[in-house]
Amino acid sequence: MNAFEVPRRIRFSDCDPAGIVFYPQYFVMFNGLMEDWVDGPLGIGFADLVSRRRIGLPTVRLEADFRAVSRFGDDVVLSLQVERLGGKSLTLALQCRAAGSGELRMAMRQVVVTTSLETHAAIDVPADLREAIARHAD
Amino acid sequence: MNAFEVPRRIRFSDCDPAGIVFYPQYFVMFNGLMEDWVDGPLGIGFADLVSRRRIGLPTVRLEADFRAVSRFGDDVVLSLQVERLGGKSLTLALQCRAAGSGELRMAMRQVVVTTSLETHAAIDVPADLREAIARHAD
Amino acid sequence: MNAFEVPRRIRFSDCDPAGIVFYPQYFVMFNGLMEDWVDGPLGIGFADLVSRRRIGLPTVRLEADFRAVSRFGDDVVLSLQVERLGGKSLTLALQCRAAGSGELRMAMRQVVVTTSLETHAAIDVPADLREAIARHAD
Amino acid sequence: MNAFEVPRRIRFSDCDPAGIVFYPQYFVMFNGLMEDWVDGPLGIGFADLVSRRRIGLPTVRLEADFRAVSRFGDDVVLSLQVERLGGKSLTLALQCRAAGSGELRMAMRQVVVTTSLETHAAIDVPADLREAIARHAD
Numbered sequence: 001m002n003a004f005e006v007p008r009r010i011r012f013s014d015c016d017p018a019g020i021v022f023y024p025q026y027f028v029m030f031n032g033l034m035e036d037w038v039d040g041p042l043g044i045g046f047a048d049l050v051s052r053r054r055i056g057l058p059t060v061r062l063e064a065d066f067r068a069v070s071r072f073g074d075d076v077v078l079s080l081q082v083e084r085l086g087g088k089s090l091t092l093a094l095q096c097r098a099a100g101s102g103e104l105r106m107a108m109r110q111v112v113v114t115t116s117l118e119t120h121a122a123i124d125v126p127a128d129l130r131e132a133i134a135r136h137a138d
Numbered sequence: 139m140n141a142f143e144v145p146r147r148i149r150f151s152d153c154d155p156a157g158i159v160f161y162p163q164y165f166v167m168f169n170g171l172m173e174d175w176v177d178g179p180l181g182i183g184f185a186d187l188v189s190r191r192r193i194g195l196p197t198v199r200l201e202a203d204f205r206a207v208s209r210f211g212d213d214v215v216l217s218l219q220v221e222r223l224g225g226k227s228l229t230l231a232l233q234c235r236a237a238g239s240g241e242l243r244m245a246m247r248q249v250v251v252t253t254s255l256e257t258h259a260a261i262d263v264p265a266d267l268r269e270a271i272a273r274h275a276d
Numbered sequence: 277m278n279a280f281e282v283p284r285r286i287r288f289s290d291c292d293p294a295g296i297v298f299y300p301q302y303f304v305m306f307n308g309l310m311e312d313w314v315d316g317p318l319g320i321g322f323a324d325l326v327s328r329r330r331i332g333l334p335t336v337r338l339e340a341d342f343r344a345v346s347r348f349g350d351d352v353v354l355s356l357q358v359e360r361l362g363g364k365s366l367t368l369a370l371q372c373r374a375a376g377s378g379e380l381r382m383a384m385r386q387v388v389v390t391t392s393l394e395t396h397a398a399i400d401v402p403a404d405l406r407e408a409i410a411r412h413a414d
Numbered sequence: 415m416n417a418f419e420v421p422r423r424i425r426f427s428d429c430d431p432a433g434i435v436f437y438p439q440y441f442v443m444f445n446g447l448m449e450d451w452v453d454g455p456l457g458i459g460f461a462d463l464v465s466r467r468r469i470g471l472p473t474v475r476l477e478a479d480f481r482a483v484s485r486f487g488d489d490v491v492l493s494l495q496v497e498r499l500g501g502k503s504l505t506l507a508l509q510c511r512a513a514g515s516g517e518l519r520m521a522m523r524q525v526v527v528t529t530s531l532e533t534h535a536a537i538d539v540p541a542d543l544r545e546a547i548a549r550h551a552d
Contacts, residue, residue, distance in 0.1 A: 009449075009453075011445075011449055012292060012293060013445055015292065015293045016288060016291065016293070017188060017288060017295045018196075018255050018258075018293075019293040019465060020196070023165065024163070024165035027161065028162050031162070031426060032425050035423075039423075045487065046426070047485075047486045047488075050155060050426070051433060051486055056156050058207070059202075059204055061204070062200075062201070063200070063202075064201075065199050066196065069196070072464065072465055073459065073460065073465065120156075147315075148323075149308050149311060150322070150326070151304050151307055151430070151436060151438075153430065153431045154426060154427070154431070155426060155429045155430070155433040156431075157431040166289050169287075169288060170287050170288075173287060177285075183349065184288070185288075185350075186349065188288065188348065189295060189348055209327070210323045211321065211322065211324065294470050294472075294531050299441065299472065300439070300442050300445070307438070326431060332432050334483070337479050338477070338478050340475065340476050340477075341474070341475050342473055342474050342475070345534050393432050396434070396483050
């Protein structure tokens, strides 16, 4: 499966007094990447999923390695790949690399579950989302 | 070693359209907890460390488990414990629990290194920080 | 009427690569102050107002003056005062001052309206909120 | 002078428990728009300005009107126009409109000054920035 990639410039608001990405901001960037992936290649509206269908995609586990700093103004590429599609969960591999050199800045493995936003209990991955992920994985 | 604990109410700005803590916000809360710990029990000014001494405490690795949701208005207790004090690094165990029931909401293991903010290279944990941590661990 | 005041230390996560408060963060701090005021002296649960009673307090207008920079680690005092209580709105005067010297860092006038979170239309200020504000103003 | 415009989708991370843009987030979006404008049409690297040349563009005053809510998933257009170019300051008119209908969601007038990031004192608008703004205004 090919990774879904989006270029991004590190913004002033991403950075801390050390002039580098404030690490929680990587998770905000990756959350936006997941939205772009669901909206774009998967063709499932992310806002529609959450607001109308009341299905959430909360994180239940993540492991992250921060390999090199990203500085204010850096051009990076964010990438997302599905590692595993379970019954009620999705394991994603996410990376942030320098745009030119491909230097790995940060890598993360994230397990998200599909939940009912009424009960916050896990539910089966909806059929259309499952099919879109399978199709995209070919 | 006793854990360092700080109570916190989950704020409007911590939460997402699902009405629960937006997960990157846990890391912002824990970053604030680490500041409070360095400023308070350790007695080393965090801002002084960063701004004047130009020493950073960036994260190089973290593992986080999200066990239960925290809702807007919830009272929680954030806790921090040192798991390991290495030559250039510090491994912290951080938790967010419900204030009353003690229900575990989120737990994280985080490795931070001490770095020079001029070069972003790892440096030895400064002597005063090391001693304060050892003293606090007794 | 006395101002409602809360001390606050400027955190790492409040600051930008220039080492000073990233200005949108003042609004996040003041939003937290309004929550503390509604929860504390007014005795109306802010989360209950929003989550159960489905009443919002969105901003419709604000004017802000940034007089002096606040640096990472600075101790400040945030204050809130009601300037005007209208039928469906509330005009607040908010300030951030240095803790010791009282130097004015940022001042803002903010008009918030009470709305139904179902329709986002303005509604009359609820009676209990109105009475709590009047009582607090004595 | 034509406005500089950038389309933007309202993200999950922009929104609050009411499902609409958390108002401080408009300022974060507009800060990003200013960066895009300085980097793009003006051709002055924003990160270079801040990090290498140590020139800041802090806000000294702003007035904002919030006319209609923006919901999670909405497509909006952010626009920036220079109202006035002073000796040490710049007055910007910023708007957020719905992408399709053009409905005005939020409008703001913002005065920024050019400062030395060593002293945080106002300095003359640098010649290259002044010329780029004048050229772009034609």
